[in-house]
Amino acid sequence: MAGARGPRFPYAPVAVWGLTRLVLLLFVLKVFVFPGPDVTSDVAVTYRNWYEVLRTGTFPLDDVTWQYPPAAALAILSPALLPFLAYTEAFFVLALLADLAVLALLGYAGRRPGRSSRGVWVWVVGVPLLGPTVYARYDVMVTAVAVAAVLAGVRHPRAMGVLAAFGALLKVWPLLVLVGTAGRRAWAAAAAAGAGIALAFAALMPGAFAFLTFQRDRGTEVESLGSLVFHVARHHGWRGEVLLNYGSVEFLGPYVDVVSTVALMLTGLAFGWLLLWRLCATRFPEHTPADAAFTAVLLFTTTSRVISPQYMVWLVGLAAVCLVFRGSRMGLPAGMVLVACFFTVLEFPLYFADVVGSTGFGITLLAVRNGLLVAATVTAGVLLWRDTVSYADRAPAPAGREAPAGNEESLAP
Template structure:
């Protein structure tokens, strides 16, 4: 009788442990508290209860976005404004404050940016609390986003990133949903189309690409018919220079100390270098982007192992390549990278921890170079150049590291498991992996 009771207790205990394991990690109270405090601080900055050092980053919302809003609500795109450089669905983000008519435009935009931040966190938490997943991704989002300062809530990139995070996490079980979200994100700001690069298998990959093509085609046709000038943005960037925060800009920051006769001007909505040899550096940047995507194509052709986290890792690498080689690296671009790094680290098997950490550190140096010490960056003094070298150097290191890790994880031959010799009770030897 005693033995039976003991057996029942042991069985009950095992069930309890199993149930606890199935529930996953404990509820992340500390993580949520950290998110709440940091986001409250961001809201206090954008609502100007506290003044953040440097130029006012909210003017893009109160001036540029609001002016676009007035044009878009008439049923047309800003055809005479070369600073409108976005795909047609971006109009939805600019018009979104109309959902909160009881608030002024800028206030409504900040609230909706906050909501997008919350949605991204919720998706990462929901995924991270599932069995065989991790909360590392949620922590990357919670810590990384506020390091960029109030710029996060003063641009619509956080909304696009929330869509991208949803697409990556949906791709594990619902490739069609991933395709739809990636296409919608692409019509918001192009880069989410890169999320599809790592989709695996003819069946799942075909579903993702097929639904993306159908969604993109349908929405593009709808915008073309409904609103004139939906794709006028494609011709608005012909004469762009090299933006002062990009990797290529370091050439001119240093050249200014050696007699380079160029200018720093507000051009196409950003501060850029204009003058001798700028077109050469811009061309080199475009060539680097082309080489980067050539490497991506080579990886896709050579990859033989597609794991549950491969699509997320590949998306992170693709956007890193796109961002680092671009002739424009605006501070809000780091929001994309933080979101995709977070999506990668939801998966326990992802090897993107080191490049994700580099992106988080780069975010801190990004807020230093803009807006805190942006005057030093524009002046090309030693402080400004140092901040850019560190930030852009971290992005290059993260890109190279992530690319190598992705290649090793999916292309390099798998390392065979060590073989152990064992002797059976009968004296025979057996080999077991």
């Protein structure tokens, strides 16, 4: 609440953030050992090996696990900014700083008139629910860029476009934050910035887009929605395998290609629904870009062949941005995502052996987590549609009573 001297400093969320992030750091630095597989091996081994190749001026062309757009090289090379630390320690510190940047962005935005501190709390609580995996992947850095893009879009659509383009060249999905923008300036800025950055990488570093060829032969990752088919089928005679493939643990064997194709079809349907929504939407209140971005990323995450634990930090970040706006309708799906985060840390890393082994307990954890994501996706889609799509046959408002002007605020230029 704002007083005579302005909004008070948010001591409570900052204190909780500090305590929970200290615990996360102690886990990734192995002062304490988090149960389950070592989540830091990606940084200590995979990222470190990529770093050695990237610093020579080329991409890891012979490594099929490199499946990222060219700007991802900046995240992998970023520990060089802290030469006084070892690579892994520097990476964890930079992940912490990205986490702090999101907190600062949400806190600043939430203190403006008509905003809320709910978003800050979603971020403060949601990240530690995922466990130390958050700091052992570069997704928290990408999420910081996406959060900045959505918040910038309220007043600076061109800045939103540039940030979205840069985020997309880090890990593709931040391009989805543009789905709910009503004007063309953000899209034009994104196209120009994206083309410029991509051309620069293509000119300066060989193999900038080799990652596009490393996706074709992937199986179905053991934590995805489609994987539940094979987890159950293993108990009924299915003779496929679970192998480390293209950097993740996947099902390989009979009918995997069918399930993977269905997943791609569902992603196509998700894209079609988003296109239909854009054609039908007539109202774009201030919170619509955030709500639409959250819904879009939910759609594409849930239908993906891969739902790695770190993907959840994308959803936590966008859910937090939604709840910065008092008018956002995304409270319920945001809550579902937070609960799904808790079940995510249970299935990885705590009980990942049960997931890989398709035990009853492992299947149950996955079914609950993925079921929550499906429920959040459907709920968010329905709420977004109801909030933005008008129908000609809607009953007019009673005489003498007009709808609040704020509900019809357009973001179009």
